[in-house]
Amino acid sequence: MNQVISQNGQNHTGGMKELISFRIGAQEFCVDIMAIREIRGWTAATALPQSPSFVRGVINLRGAVLPIVDLASRLGFESTEANDRNVIIVAQIGEQVVGLLVDAVSDILTITDDMIQPTPDVASETAKTFVRGLIPMEGRMISLIGLERVLPDMELEAA
Amino acid sequence: MDALAAIRDVFFQECEEQLAELESGLLAMEGGDTDPETINAVFRAVHSIKGGAGAFSLEALIRFAHVFETALDEMRSGRLAASSDVLKIMLRAADVLADLVRAARADEDGQHPHAATLADELKAMSGQAGDSDETEEDWGDFEFQPMAAAMDAPEAAPAGPTGFKVTFKPRTDLYAKANEAALLLRELARVGTTEVELDAHDVPPLHEMDPEAAYLSWIITVTGDADEASIREVFEWVDGDCELTIEPIGGEAAGEDAGEAAFDLSALLARVQGDAPAEAAPEPEAPVAFEPIAEAPIAAPTPVVAAAPAPVTPPAAANEASADGPAGAGQRKSDAAAAGATIRVDLDRVDRLIDLVGELVINQAVLAQRVMEAGLARASAVAMGLDELEQLTREIQDSVMAIRAQPVKSVFQRMPRLVREVAAMTGKPVRLVTEGEGTEVDKTVIERLADPLTHMIRNAIDHGLESPEKRAAAGKPAEGVVRLSAAHRSGRIVIEVADDGGGINRERVKSIAIEKGLIGAEAALSDEEIDNLIFMPGFSTASEVSDISGRGVGMDVVRRSIQALGGRITITSRPGKGSTFTMSLPLTLAVLDGMVVSVEGQTLVAPITAIIETLQPKAEDVHSLGGHARVISIRGGFVPLIDVGMALGYRREPLPATQGVALLIEGEGGSRAALLCDAIQGQRQVVIKSLEANYRQVPGVAAATILGDGRVALILDIDTIVTVSRGDMRKAG
Numbered sequence: 060m061n062q063v064i065s066q067n068g069q070n071h072t073g074g075m076k077e078l079i080s081f082r083i084g085a086q087e088f089c090v091d092i093m094a095i096r097e098i099r100g101w102t103a104a105t106a107l108p109q110s111p112s113f114v115r116g117v118i119n120l121r122g123a124v125l126p127i128v129d130l131a132s133r134l135g136f137e138s139t140e141a142n143d144r145n146v147i148i149v150a151q152i153g154e155q156v157v158g159l160l161v162d163a164v165s166d167i168l169t170i171t172d173d174m175i176q177p178t179p180d181v182a183s184e185t186a187k188t189f190v191r192g193l194i195p196m197e198g199r200m201i202s203l204i205g206l207e208r209v210l211p212d213m214e215l216e217a218a
Numbered sequence: 219m220d221a222l223a224a225i226r227d228v229f230f231q232e233c234e235e236q237l238a239e240l241e242s243g244l245l246a247m248e249g250g251d252t253d254p255e256t257i258n259a260v261f262r263a264v265h266s267i268k269g270g271a272g273a274f275s276l277e278a279l280i281r282f283a284h285v286f287e288t289a290l291d292e293m294r295s296g297r298l299a300a301s302s303d304v305l306k307i308m309l310r311a312a313d314v315l316a317d318l319v320r321a322a323r324a325d326e327d328g329q330h331p332h333a334a335t336l337a338d339e340l341k342a343m344s345g346q347a348g349d350s351d352e353t354e355e356d357w358g359d360f361e362f363q364p365m366a367a368a369m370d371a372p373e374a375a376p377a378g379p380t381g382f383k384v385t386f387k388p389r390t391d392l393y394a395k396a397n398e399a400a401l402l403l404r405e406l407a408r409v410g411t412t413e414v415e416l417d418a419h420d421v422p423p424l425h426e427m428d429p430e431a432a433y434l435s436w437i438i439t440v441t442g443d444a445d446e447a448s449i450r451e452v453f454e455w456v457d458g459d460c461e462l463t464i465e466p467i468g469g470e471a472a473g474e475d476a477g478e479a480a481f482d483l484s485a486l487l488a489r490v491q492g493d494a495p496a497e498a499a500p501e502p503e504a505p506v507a508f509e510p511i512a513e514a515p516i517a518a519p520t521p522v523v524a525a526a527p528a529p530v531t532p533p534a535a536a537n538e539a540s541a542d543g544p545a546g547a548g549q550r551k552s553d554a555a556a557a558g559a560t561i562r563v564d565l566d567r568v569d570r571l572i573d574l575v576g577e578l579v580i581n582q583a584v585l586a587q588r589v590m591e592a593g594l595a596r597a598s599a600v601a602m603g604l605d606e607l608e609q610l611t612r613e614i615q616d617s618v619m620a621i622r623a624q625p626v627k628s629v630f631q632r633m634p635r636l637v638r639e640v641a642a643m644t645g646k647p648v649r650l651v652t653e654g655e656g657t658e659v660d661k662t663v664i665e666r667l668a669d670p671l672t673h674m675i676r677n678a679i680d681h682g683l684e685s686p687e688k689r690a691a692a693g694k695p696a697e698g699v700v701r702l703s704a705a706h707r708s709g710r711i712v713i714e715v716a717d718d719g720g721g722i723n724r725e726r727v728k729s730i731a732i733e734k735g736l737i738g739a740e741a742a743l744s745d746e747e748i749d750n751l752i753f754m755p756g757f758s759t760a761s762e763v764s765d766i767s768g769r770g771v772g773m774d775v776v777r778r779s780i781q782a783l784g785g786r787i788t789i790t791s792r793p794g795k796g797s798t799f800t801m802s803l804p805l806t807l808a809v810l811d812g813m814v815v816s817v818e819g820q821t822l823v824a825p826i827t828a829i830i831e832t833l834q835p836k837a838e839d840v841h842s843l844g845g846h847a848r849v850i851s852i853r854g855g856f857v858p859l860i861d862v863g864m865a866l867g868y869r870r871e872p873l874p875a876t877q878g879v880a881l882l883i884e885g886e887g888g889s890r891a892a893l894l895c896d897a898i899q900g901q902r903q904v905v906i907k908s909l910e911a912n913y914r915q916v917p918g919v920a921a922a923t924i925l926g927d928g929r930v931a932l933i934l935d936i937d938t939i940v941t942v943s944r945g946d947m948r949k950a951g
Contacts, residue, residue: 105930106820108866109917117913117922117930122577124922124930126913155912210913 078168078194080201081148081161083131083139087201088161089168089194094150094206098164101145111211112138115160120149127158128209135185152206159209168201170194175203229270231562233319236263238631240312245634248305257300261290267319272451276322279315282333284447286311289340298343307343311336313635380441381410381467382449387417387435392459394430403436405452410444439467565661568621572808575611575618576905582611583926619806623658626704626713629668630655633675633702640679646686647696648679653703659711660806666783667713667803670776674715674799675700677773682717682797692794694718710785711805716798722791724748731757749789749797753777784810784827812904812923812933813881815895818868821931823904823923824893828883828936832898835859835875846872850880850892857882857890860943862934866918883936891940906933918942 078089104116104127113132117124127147132138139145139160147158175192191205243260268283289308292298314336321330384406388399406412414436421433440449446464453462586604594600630652641648683689683698690696701716724745731737731751743751751757755774780787785803804810812823813832839851840859848859859880863869873894880892904923907930909916920935 103929105922105932106868107913107916107932108868108919114913117909119580119924119928119930122573122580122907122924124907124909124912124924157912 074172076170076172078170078201078203079148079164080166080168081146081164083134083162084136086136087165087199088130088134088204089201090148090150090204090206092167094152096149096151096156099147099149099158101141101143101147101160114211115141118147118158120156120158123156125149125156125158126210127160129160130204130209131161133185133209134189134204135183150206152209155210157206157210159206168194168196178202226274229274230319230323233267233270233323236267237312237316237319238628239263240315241309241631241634244305244309244312247300248302248309252300254294257290257294261287261294264290264315267315269454271322272454274322278330278333279318279322280451282311282315282318282330282337285337285340286315289344292344304343307336307339309634309638311340313638316635382440382444382446383465383467384438384440384449385435385461385463385465386438386453387461388432388456389459389461390430390432392456393432395456395459397456397459399434399436402452402456403438406438406440406449409448409452410440410442412441413439415439435461441467563621568618572618572622575615576808579611579615579905580924580926580928582607584928587926619660619808620658622660622662622806622808624661624664625656625658626664626667626711627655629664629671630702630704632668633671636672636675637679637700640676644680646679646683646698648683648698648700650675651699651701653701654705657704657706657711658805659704659803660808662807663711663783663803663805666779670779670801671702671713671715673776675702678715678717678719678797678799682719684720688720692720706805707802710802713801713803714798715801716796718796721793721795721797722749722752722789724793727751746790749791752789753787781827783807784825786827807906809903809905810923810933811901813901814899814904814925814931815862815879815881816897816899817866817895818863820868821899821925821929822862822895823931823933824881824883824936825920825933826901830882830884830890833880833882833892835878835880835892835894837876840875848872848875850875852882852892857892858940858943859892859894860939861894862939863894863896865939865943883940889940891943893934893936893939904931904933 077092079092079095080087080089102118104118106116107114113129115127115129117126129138145160146164147160149158175194178190178192188208189204191203194201194203240260240263243256246256264283264287268280268287271279293300314330314333317330403414417435417437449464589600589604634650637648637650678700686696699718704713728748732739734756736754752773757772777787780801783803785801787801789797789799791797811826813826813829815822835850840848842848849856850859861872864872878894878896879898880894882892884890907922909922918935918939919932921933922930923933925931
């Protein structure tokens with residue numbers, strides 16, 4: 060990776076970063092491309108009992124059992140109406156591999172760290188939990204998502 | 219450091235194998251095996267453990283192995299008769315040796331409570347049988363020359379001599395087996411302070427020199443803490459390939475040798491120079507680092523840890539030669555001829571292969587289904603090619619599964635010791651008979667079999683067998699027999715533990731069960747049902763908790779662990795003749811026999827081991843208890859009827875019982891329930907896939923599997939479903 064040392068006196072480094080952006084409804088989001096293993100079409104999932112509504116179930120990914128998280132529902136939007144046009148982004152989160160159901164993948168963005176603006180202090184818990192920053196891009200706003208807490212927490216289970 | 223740790227690991231792995239070899243050899247001898255190869259194998263096992271232990275300085279282990287080895291050597295040479303008493307002590311010694319190995323593995327090179335006493339017994343045995351103790355070190359060498367026989371008492375008090383004079387003359391063979399004199403001398407320097415003199419008197423003129431022969435010898439004076447045993451140990455692996463004498467300094471022979479041995483390097487140099495142009499003077503300056511040029515082609519390339527055994531050496535000697543003295547650690551190969559050609563493979567790699575083949579099987583099934591859907595005729599070339607592919611994939615799957623399969627021997631082998639211990643504790647003479655040790659089953663199954671088997675054998679001796687007096691009164695031989703057998707039967711492994719004791723005392727079992735409230739006082743039970751009461755939780759027959767089997771766990775725990783393996787356990791008992799426990803287990807934990815059912819559009823798999831029967835509920839048999847709680851009457855008894863769709867939250871309204879199919883299951887602790895499903899699709903073997911790997915545990919779901927259509931199906935966790943449904947109304951949602 061090309062390390063670009065910023066000269067503007069703020070004394071921080073801005074590495075080049077590649078992100079995958081995708082759409083959920085009218086919103087655009089992106090995640091670090093390094094976490095993405097593959098992108099595949101929608102296949103019907105087997106529902107899991109006793110699971111939060113944003114967990115769509117599990118599918119067979121070449122012999123592995125892959126949980127599918129409806130990212131729209133997870134982020135607090137209207138849940139995605141799954142159909143053939145939807146895609147599953149297969150992401151590595153820690154030791155686990157998880158499928159993220161989104162409407163469509165739109166682009167691969169190359170940005171530098173200093174293009175990421177901090178999330179404004181909004182009341183929404185989901186925003187605080189998942190949004191790592193905002194990226195202005197050609198007049199649009201893209202939210203950078205952190206995937207660490209996409210899967211249901213243990214606290215939720217205890218509730 | 220890591221390399222050493224790895225070698226250490228290998229050493230302990232091999233120790234386990236050697237210990238197993240040792241025990242089975244001793245048992246064979248106890249059973250009347252007089253084959254000299256058996257005692258040789260036993261001897262080799264102990265010798266190898268000792269050798270490896272030496273490399274890691276495991277003092278307690280070395281000491282005990284040494285004494286044990288000495289006694290075995292006496293037996294090997296025929297000076298100690300392999301009587302049954304002697305073998306009993308040997309077997310106990312083998313147990314202690316196993317304990318010491320385990321202690322060493324856990325880094326506790328400490329004292330074993332019985333080590334000292336047994337060592338004394340062993341010493342006493344070997345002492346009585348003869349006093350030529352020295353031969354203990356020459357076990358593998360049949361052409362041993364009794365050079366060292368002048369010495370008495372190898373375990374001579376370390377306080378004795380202040381030092382030793384070691385005369386070491388390698389023979390050609392030593393180099394031919396890729397040993398290296400310089401390494402030995404270096405190792406010796408670790409034992410104590412050494413002064414090394416090279417004796418090159420025998421070096422011929424250069425033109426007469428055989429390039430592969432050994433001409434040099436050394437005289438080493440060792441002072442310091444060294445005792446004779448530790449010096450001898452340095453030369454252990456070359457014993458027989460060298461002339462070796464070890465004498466305490468001040469001993470009678472010391473004087474003359476010392477005079478003779480004085481070596482004048484310059485004199486030799488002069489000789490060499492006189493005889494030939496000094497183009498290839500074979501001596502470097504320092505004798506310790508001396509590497510005869512002549513021997514270089516053989517000796518020089520391999521002063522490394524794992525020297526391969528020289529292919530021409532006889533088996534016994536090969537064992538020695540393969541481990542190169544001090545550094546040779548755990549690299550010994552067990553007798554290649556006996557063990558067959560094997561390789562050690564990391565288990566992860568095998569598992570990865572098994573996973574991949576599992577995926578291949580699923581993929582093949584998906585493909586086959588697609589081809590069918592495409593409307594191709596069964597006789598078309600594509601369909602026929604697919605059939606062949608299917609056969610091949612099945613064969614690959616079987617072969618890959620076979621890699622993980624291991625003979626049950628590894629767990630059966632632990633039992634003789636257990637029997638000895640329990641027999642000693644209960645004072646009942648017991649003979650253990652094992653059959654079908656070669657029966658193979660998945661490694662994981664074997665590992666998880668040890669505990670239940672241990673428990674059942676304890677039980678068989680403690681509760682099953684009568685006391686010797688009672689046996690005598692019943693006209694049976696005083697020695698009880700516990701039979702442990704394994705066999706393959708219709709795709710499963712069947713393991714039996716049988717005793718020839720008094721059988722189950724049904725009167726007593728029944729009265730205890732009534733007393734403990736497990737059954738009603740007037741329950742009419744068949745003999746079989748009474749026998750099976752012992753599997754009920756909270757049942758324990760011994761009126762006072764005995765030391766052996768009364769450890770707070772009963773047969774219910776055994777049954778649970780067998781069920782956890784996907785197995786079943788049953789008992790048959792004949793009064794006065796004994797009882798037999800029969801366990802039937804799947805050959806692998808990677809697949810499961812399942813009943814495929816559908817519930818509210820979902821395909822689910824129920825483990826067949828838990829299912830007793832399936833039935834079509836009739837309206838008159840189903841009774842509502844208010845709310846959604848229902849019971850179904852089956853042959854006069856009532857069992858809860860659980861709607862699987864409700865229990866898993868697939869539907870909010872219960873399915874009318876008559877529209878579904880009920881699986882009568884027996885859960886943990888023998889409680890029964892009927893699971894209501896929409897329909898049964900059929901039985902099949904499914905590959906178990908973890909749900910936790912990428913997600914987390916889901917209540918009511920044990921695991922997942924992938925069906926022929928490529929979709930994921932969930933495997934039901936029957937116990938959880940029953941428990942959850944038994945509790946008060948689950949929170950909806």
